[in-house]
Amino acid sequence: MVDFKKHVNRKINRDFTNLVSFFDSLDRQTSHIELRTVQQDALRILSERRLERDLILKISTGTGKTAVGLLYLWSFMEEKHLPAVYLCPTKQLREQVHAEAEKLGLKSVIYPANQPHPDVEGIRGKAIIICTYDKLFNAKTTFDRSDVMLRPYAIVLDDAHAGVEEIRDCFxxxxxxxxxxxxxxxxxxxxxxxxxxxxxxxxxxxxxxxxxxxxxxxxxxxxxxxxxxxxxxxxxxxxxxxxxxxxxxxxxxxxxxxxxxxxxxxxxLPVYKSPAYDKAKHRLFMSATLADDSVLVRELGCDISAAEKPITPANDRGMGERMILAPSLVDGKLDRKWVMSLCGRLSKKLNVVVLSPSEPKAREWESVGAKICSGDEVKEAVEGLKDTSGTSSFVVFKQRYDGIDLPDKSCRVLVIDGMPIGEGILDRLDSSTSGFAGGTRNRLIYRIEQGMGRAVRSHADYAVILLAGNELAHFIAKHDVLSAMNPDTRAQLELAIDLSKMATEDGGADPKTAVIDMIKKCLNRDDGWKQFYNETVRKSSIAASGTTDPNRLMLANAERCAFELAISNNLLGTVKLLQDAIDKYVSDDPATKGWYLQRVANYLYDVDPGQALEAQGAAHRDNKSMYCPPGGIIKRPSKVEESDAQAIVSKWYRQFQNPNGAIAAINELKAKLSFELSHSVVEQALCDLAPLLGAQGSRPEKKGGPDDLWLWPSLSLVIEVKSENQKSLHKKDAGQLSSSMNWFKENFHARKNPVPIIVSKTTLCDRDAYFPANTRIITSAKINELLEKVEQFYRKMIAEPLIYSTAKSILKSQQDFLLLPEQFCGNFTEKPQKLK
Known part of the structure; x- marks a missing residue:
């Protein structure tokens, strides 16, 4: 029997604007009775800035940021009775967040892949919905199903540094x-x-x-x-x-x-295509490792004010103690094989975990006693590592740089086994490009930083991190790599480089002995090591600023705003906005300036191709990693006299306010005259090419005529395009060209001796294919030769303005480049050949 009296006045009055007191009102488990000081700091600041749409919380691993994010969501959900979503980069983290919510006394539901509808309690705003980034951001997301239409009021983006990469994968x-x-x-x-x-x-x-x-x-x-x-x-x-x-x-x-x-x-990223994210009223970006907040502004449209004022709790004592060692920096002989042998010995007394980039690399560790774990084995292996009652373990995980937490004795030695792989080709290209500025990201750096974060999960924790292999060791020694890390990791890596020098300088010990001695000092809690670490790492990381360079933020925001203007077809506004940002916020670094100038040129190309190529030239001069433009210089010649074919050339050239536009147009024609494209594209490109040669071009096919028709005062070309034929020309092709010739004779009585033309990949004809007399063939090779001559002709016209001044001088230059109508067939066409 239901006793309704029990349900009267059960609603608890909670202060949603005070997240600390909100926590106190929850029915928590004994493990979560008290908030840590750093959590209290974070919750107080979140309470004060609760009305802001976007907030960035930077808080160290192991300080309880998951609980902070859950409380943030629950307060909005309780207040507004609307859905709230907690996003995680991996399934493992999703499960951990779900367990944490239960300990806090907060109801949560998991929204997994392949489940079309979320739990009803989540839709009703009675339970926090927990899912992975790809669940929400993929283009077929069930959030947007007509029978779901889930629009969260508030979203938490946990491990936002990894989340950015997951979201990029969705696009x-x-x-x-x-x-x-x-x-x-x-x-x-x-x-x-x-x-x-x-x-x-x-x-x-x-x-x-x-x-x-x-x-x-x-x-x-x-x-x-x-x-x-x-x-x-x-x-x-x-x-x-x-x-x-x-x-x-x-x-x-x-x-x-x-x-x-x-x-x-x-x-x-066009994140507006994910309305569940784009329309959320409140978004909290959380990260323990993100050093450059401009990536959130550029990639995810985070409000710039949030990046200018990230939440960094004063009592956050930073990450725990990590002795990072790169043995190959101490001595080249201490290579990956030596590290493998060393770990085999260390694993007899303590847990050793290896993060390997691939299956073949992982299998090599079996020779020194390691166990390879993947798929469903990972969860069991992690639980085994955390079980300190048993014997030590030696485990290798392949491509598991996040989603695994190994605190305290579960992992005292962690190995990053060479450079992470699995990047896309765009990531690889960008990683090798200089000048990448505010808002760009490097997945390789993130993976290394995430991997090192699998061990040492609190301020009091400690571990040795071994970087195996020469490539990884030298990569982390680069200045631009270090600058992309967060202050704690940067300080620890800088110490790693110093330790490599100290290993051989102090005492003159041989390299192997020196490295092993250092490892023992960390693992045995040597007082000298701890004091040295505190002096060199903890103080420097605490002193480091938690905010991103304001200029980087402004440039990232300008790129985001420029993209949004371009999507709305306001390209002039786009170009102006970006150019103004370059003038105001780009330093004297030419590589960075070149990177941004290329973005300006790209947008400008849709408005003024000539000016765009001029800007591209400037970008390439500043940064050789940027595109080398197809060329052309900008001086404008004087007007030409009007005279027949030369007048057509002049008229075509004069349409460009900037002469570089002519070069840009020629390059577009080169792209469109690829015989791998459809015949309709090639037909239009041929029509567009005619005026560059001084001919009138048209496409009379719809009127019963040929695919293309080129007319000079003294020459007529009747053109059929068969660019898709592979091996030979057929009887049907010959018939079509004959019909086109008949059409021409009926419609152009005064023009004598038209030349029948086939545009084809081959000059070979079937035996039963009888083409009209004097038929000529333009092959792809001949097209390319013609385009080369056309480009050379116009480059000379731009470079030598006097050529453009009279019809006679244009004619002379056309003759020099074999572009007069009487030169055309002899130089750019071939005779058809019968198959034998």
Whole structure:
């Protein structure tokens, strides 16, 4: 029987504006009776700034940030009776957050993959919804199903540094070893081979280590074809979770091609396509390791005011003690194999954990007694490591740089086994590019930092971190790598470099003995080591600022705002905004300036291609990692006299306010005249090419005529495009060209001796294919030769203004480059050949 009297006046009055007292009102487990001082600090500041939409909380590992995030969400959920979502980068962390909520006395529900509807209690705002980033951000998210339409009032983004990478994956179209990859490579083949022949030849040869980003002046004219290819994959089991995010903003995407894969990703993430995130009233970004908050501004649209004033609790004592050692920096002979042997011996007395980048690398550790754990074995292995009642363990996890917590004795020695792999080709390209500025990220650095954070889970904890292998050791010694780490990690890595010097300088011990002695001093809690660590690391990390350089923040915000203007087709506003930001906030570092100038040039290309190439030239001069422009100089010649074919050349050239626009247009034609594109694209490109040669171009096909028609005063070309034919020309092709010739004779009585033209990959004809008399063929090779001469002609016109001053001088230059109509057929066409 229900006694309704028991349910009268049960509502508890809670002060939602005081999260500390809110915690006190919860029915908690005994393990969570008291808040730590650092948690109290964080909750007080969150209470004071509770009305702000975006907040960034930077708090050390092991200080209880999960509880802080859960309390933040629960207060809004209780107050507004609306859903709240806690985002995690991995399934393991999702489970941990769920367990933490239970200990706090907070109801939570997990919203896993493949579950279409969230728990009813979560929808009603009675339980916190916990899920991974990809659950919310994929393009087919169930958050947006018509029968769900889940719109959280508040969101916590835990481990935001890793979350950014997870979200980028949701917007990245990756195609490797597929027909789509091959189709895209074919589309890019002609212009990319012209742009960077050596690199492109390696890509043609399927070299997986060679990569190239497609320049925007090649990318833009090919977008219709690219869009069709991508659209054809909309039902692919993997790609369908990304394609809806990017198919309508391909112009604003970057594309990188390697011999093994193609990746396409927006330069700025269009997070507005994830309304559950974009429309949330409150968002809390939490991280223990994020050093550069501008990444949240640029990538996720975090309010810049939140990044200018991150929450950094005063009583946060930082991370625990980590002795990071790179043995190969002490002596080159202390390589990975030596580290493996050493760990085999250490594992007899204490737990040793190895984070390996791949299955083959992980298997090599079996030779020294390690156990490889993957999949469902990971959870059991972690529990075994935490069970201190048993014997020591020696465990290797492959590609597990986050989602595993190994405090205290569960891991006293942690090995980062060489450089993490598994990055996409865009990440690899960006990692090797100089000048990357505010808001860009480096997944490699994040993975190393996350990996080192698996051990030492509190201020009082300690462990030895061994960096195995020469490549990793030298990578962490780079200044730009250290500057990208958070202050604690940076101080510890700087100490690692100092320790490598001290190992050989103090006492003259041999390198092996020196390294082992250092390890023992940490593990045996040597007083001298602890005092030295406190003096060199703790003080320096406490003194380090918790805020990002204001100029980096302003530039990141400018890029985000510029992207949003471009999406709204306000390209002039985009260019002005970015240029103003460069003038105000970019330092004297030319590499950084070049990086931003390339972004300006990319946007400007849609408005003024000539001026865009001028800006691209400036970007390349400042930073050689940026695209080298196709060329052209900016001096404007005087007006030409009007005279027939030369007048058409003059009229075409004069349409560009900046002469570089002519070079840009020629490069677009090069891209579109690839025979790997559809015949309709090639037909239009041929029509567009005609005026550059002084001819009138048209496409009379819809009126019963040829695909293309080029008319000079003294020459007529009747053109049929068969660029998709592979081995030979057929009887049907000959019939079409004959019909087009008949159409021409009926419609152009006064023009004598038209030349029938076939545009084809081959000059071979079937035996039964009888083409009209004097038929000529333009092959792809001849097209390329023609385009080279056209570009040389216009480059000379730009460089020598007097050429442009009279029709006679234009004619003379055309003759020099074999571009007069009477020179055309002899130089750029071939005779058809019958198959034998």
């Amino acid at each position: 990245t179209l990756c195609m490797s070893g597929t027909n789509v990859h091959r189709q895209l490579v074919k589309i890019f083949d002609v212009p990319c081979a012209k742009y960077k022949s050596a690199v492109w030849n390696d890509i043609r040869s399927e070299d997986p280590n060679q990569m190239m980003e497609i320049p925007y002046w090649i990318w833009k004219p090919l977008l219709p074809e690219i869009g069709q290819i991508i659209g054809s994959q909309a039902k692919d089991n993997k790609l369908k979770f990304v394609i809806p995010h990017i198919r309508d903003i391909l112009r604003r995407c970057r594309c990188v091609v390697s011999g093994a894969a193609v990746e396409i990703i927006p330069d700025i």
